[in-house]
Amino acid sequence: MADHRLGVGGPVAEAGGASSPLAAADRAVAATGEFAWTAFGLKGRPPLTRTAINLMFTEVTVTDRKARDTIGYTSHVSIAQGLAELAADSKLKA
Numbered sequence: 001m002a003d004h005r006l007g008v009g010g011p012v013a014e015a016g017g018a019s020s021p022l023a024a025a026d027r028a029v030a031a032t033g034e035f036a037w038t039a040f041g042l043k044g045r046p047p048l049t050r051t052a053i054n055l056m057f058t059e060v061t062v063t064d065r066k067a068r069d070t071i072g073y074t075s076h077v078s079i080a081q082g083l084a085e086l087a088a089d090s091k092l093k094a
Contacts, residue, residue, distance in 0.1 A: 027054070
């Protein structure tokens with residue numbers, strides 16, 4: 001049985017990862033925004049947080065192996081089809 005893995009890494013992850021200068025600059029901007037939200041008592045969440053930056057610049061691998069082995073899960077949509085649907089949905093919302 002094939003191991004279905006989906007790796008996700010942004011352009012910065014591909015160009016040098018979370019330690020790249022761009023990622024560091026983005027984290028500094030996010031930290032400034034977080035500080036402003038706290039200091040000025042702004043409502044809601046800042047539009048960009050350090051956690052969001054870390055997630056954007058970190059490679060992630062998702063696997064369904066445990067579900068397949070434990071409960072016999074089988075997907076009804078291929079990875080290619082799912083990614084195509086995601087891309088189409090993203091274009092509709094843009």
